[in-house]
Amino acid sequence: MxxxxxxxxxxxxxxxxxxxxxxxxxxxxxxxxxxxxxxRGFEKFAEGRPAEDMPQITSRICGVCPTAHHMAATKALDDLYRVDPPPAAKKVRELVYNLFFVEDHALHFFFLGGPDFVVGPTAPKAERNILGVLGKVGLEVGKEVIGLRKEIRDLIILAAGKVIHPVFGLPGGISKPIKKEDQQKYIAGAEHAVKFAEFSLQVFNDIVLKNKQYVDWILSDTYTHKTYYMGMVDKNNKINFYDGDIRVVDPSGKEYVKFKPQDYHKHVAEHVEPWSYIKFCYLKGIGWKGFEDGPDSGVYAVAPLARLNASDGMATPKAQAAYEQFYKTLGGKPVHHTLANHWARLIEMLYAAERCVELAKDPEIVSPNVRTIPKEIPVEGIGIVEAPRGTLFHHYKTDERGVVTAANLIVATQNNAARIAMSVDKAARGVIKDxxxxxxxxxxxxxxxxxxxxxxxxxxxxxxxxxxxxxxxxxxxxxxxxxxxxx
Amino acid sequence: MKTLVLGLGNDILADDAVGILTARALKDEEKGQTEIIESALHGLALLELFIGFDRAIIIDAIQTGQYEPGTVIELEPADLGAVTAPSPHYSGLPEMLHIASELDLHFPQEIKIFALEVEDPYSIGGEMTVSAQKGMIKLKEMVKKQLRIWSEPD
Structure with a gap:
């Protein structure tokens, strides 16, 4: 039929x-x-619901990154109830979160972004897809991507319940500890992920960096914008996806501001354009000067390239070496070439995998002490994580019973919206003639x-x-x- | 023979919940050989869910504007090549099948898609419309009928 x-x-x-x-x-x-x-309308939908439901409800916003919303919401609940989770709970959360980063970044590189570079931007349309990628890198790699993703998802389910809408984060901790007998599975999965991330970087090196035309595209002015960059960093200004302060660097790479998540509204504002539903985020201190590059325009970027630019490096050794090679090859910090995001994503995948190994081997990861019971009366909570696609803000206000009275969510793509609009405009100008x-x-x-x-x-x-x-x-x-x- | 019933959709987006809710209802009624899974994932990301099954039924909401809301449309995976993205969940399904065969994965040899034409798959927090609620009964019956056909000896 x-x-x-x-x-x-x-x-x-x-x-x-x-x-x-x-x-x-x-x-x-x-x-x-x-x-x-x-x-639209999600924030309204949240009103009147118990704040404890937000990690489950917000994870339904997106079928692609439910874990990021779940984690930002969980952290907002910690803040709402003024409760500090035990160290083991934080470590398990970070482990689950980095596992999610590995599988999400792997999916993007091989299935979504890969066709542009591995197959080539000017390849016939019929080949610019995952099958084209597999044709180039070999069918075995396809099996490896699928196998690794399955292994990681099984590990996430083991710790967090459903991978799509995790039942995991609670104010003050997590729902259950990792069992001692499962620890080895996490170590093995994480070590497998490190190998896969190294292999992926090798693929990028062999297929993209050794092809002069691809490198010329990455470096071309058509795909370049000199803006501010935002990302979450630890106390040493190294990238962290799960927790830390928010650091912003200017187009010359110098730190412009570093702030606590709770202060985000002092630094981030939203601009409305008549032609778009999206609100365009900009830096409040600089102001909205239109869709412009440069230090006088408040436009900033998030996501892998921005995170690399906004940090002083990676907290794990192999990823740090890859980070140094990245800047050496592309002419120093910061890198303004949008297409370099693909490379930056793989460096982050390596960091996430290495961080998983560290956390999985940590003796405290199997501690049964994973919950601090909240006792404070809730008022307001803010939680920020780095989603694979960039900084994600969750902000709730509640009444004394913990019922949400107001919610504000700024998702990664909103943070990036102005620069994305600029990139499309500039790319169109660059490639469409006569x-x-x-x-x-x-x-x-x-x-x-x-x-x-x-x-x-x-x-x-x-x-x-x-x-x-x-x-x-x-x-x-x-x-x-x-x-x-x-x- | 392992059989999968996969309910797709988003249970906070009004009629987009119909695949999820039908799967949930079937879980209570269909015990035994059939595995019933709910998912909000799309396209290629669904691939892993199918591995290891011999037959599969996909249930989802669809909005073509060409049928009365509440109509169940029966599709084969091959039909989707001609479809202009009726639902984001389907994008990549033909490709997914192609990959499964290229990679020689243990994948369902037979896939049925039952899609319910809906009025409103977009309102956040919205209840399912009456037509979707009624359609869900039909959808469930069709899945059960298909499972019965498959369970009969050849």
């Missing part, structure tokens, strides 16, 4: 990304706008935002990296010349 169902994308605009490209007299790009759907637009060029424009691994809020993160997308080209009189769809 062959059934053909056609759907007008207009009726499904909520699930579609849209790029509108306006051309000038010469057929060059005047301005390109990216619109991505955003999940009114000539085809699928290959469209892909080059998309690469400008795919490098950020943007998450489109409402579970519309269609895999593999293929957000249904509509591109419309307009002439100088705003008459539509062409419409391209990629569903």
């Amino acid at each position: 062959k059934r053909e169902i056609l759907i007008d994308p207009i009726t499904r605009l909520e699930g579609h990304g849209k790029i509108d490209i306006f051309l000038n007299d010469k057929g060059d790009v005047e301005r390109a706008y990216l619109q991505i759907p955003e999940l 009114g000539k637009v085809d699928d290959g060029l469209l892909n080059m424009v998309e690469m400008g935002f795919r490098a950020y691994d943007p998450c489109h809020g409402c579970a519309t993160h269609a895999l593999p990296g293929q957000m249904p997308l509509m591109v419309r080209i307009f002439d100088k009189n705003h008459r539509m010349l062409k419409e391209l769809r990629r569903d």
Whole structure:
């Protein structure tokens, strides 16, 4: 039975990304706008619900990074009830969180971002997918990616219950300790992950860095923006995904500010544009100066490249060596080339895997003491983690019973929204000339935002990296010349 | 023969919950050989869930605008190639099957997709609409019927 169902994308605009490209007299790009759907109304939905439900409810925001929302919400509950979890609880949380980073970064590199580089941005459309990647790196690698992801997900389930909506974090700790007899499984899984991350970096080195054309693309002005960068750091200014202060560096790489999560609202503000649902975050101290590069514009970036730029290094030895090679190869700190996010993601994967080994081997990881019972009356709580796609803020206010009266969530893609918009505009200007637009060029424009691994809020993160997308080209009189769809 | 029933969707997005809720209801009624899983994952990320099964039924919400809400649409994986992203959950399913065969994974040889045409898969915190609630009964019956067919000896 062959059934053909056609759907007008207009009726499904909520699930579609849209790029509108306006051309000038010469057929060059005047301005390109990216619109991505955003999940609206979630904060309202949270109101009136018990704060303890937030780790479960917020993990339903996104089918891609539920663990990040779960963890940010759990930390916000610690803060809400003014309770400090026992060290073992913090370590188990961090272990689970770093395992999640490994599997998520692996998925992105091989399935989503990989086709751009491993297969090549100008390869025929039919090959720019995971099958093309496997054709290049070998089918065995495909089995390895799937096998590793399964192993890691089983470990997450062992500690945290369901991997999709973890039943794990509680104010003041976690629901259950890791059993002594399971410790070896975590060590073995983490060591496997380290090997896989090293292999992935080798793939990047062999296929991307040894190809001059790819390196030229990474370094090209089309994919470059000199903005501020934000990321979470430990007390030594090394990257940490689970806990720490938020550090921002300026476009020259100098520290601009370092603040506690509780002070985020003093530093981050949101700007509204008439053409987009997304609110664009900017640095309050600098101000909104439009979609501009440079130290006078408050635009900043988050996600892997930003985290590397905002830190002084990685806290584990192999990842630190990879970090040093990254900056040596790309001309020193900070690196402003958006496409370098793919490389930075692999360095982070190596760090996450090494950190898992450290935590899994820590004798305290199997301590049964994993909960401090909250006793304070709740008022307000803020929790921040680094999600794979960048800094994630959860902020709740409650009444004295712990019922949410107000919630504010800033997700990674919102932090990145201004720079993503700039990247799409600049990529369009860079690759579309004389009114000539085809699928290959469209892909080059998309690469400008795919490098950020943007998450489109409402579970519309269609895999593999293929957000249904509509591109419309307009002439100088705003008459539509062409419409391209990629569903 | 191991059989999987996979309910897809998001249980806080009104009618998008129908796949999840149907799976949950089936869990109470179908004990035994069939494994019933709920998931909010999409496309290729679902691949791991299918490994080790011989047959599978996918249940989900769909919005084509071409059928009355509450209609159950029966699809084969091969149909999805022609579909213009009816639901983000499906993107990548044909590719996923292709990968499974390339990598020689233990993957279901037979996959049925039962999708319920819905009115509102977007309202956060919204209740399921009446048409989806009614449709869910039909959806559940169709899954049970298919499981019965599969359980009969050839």
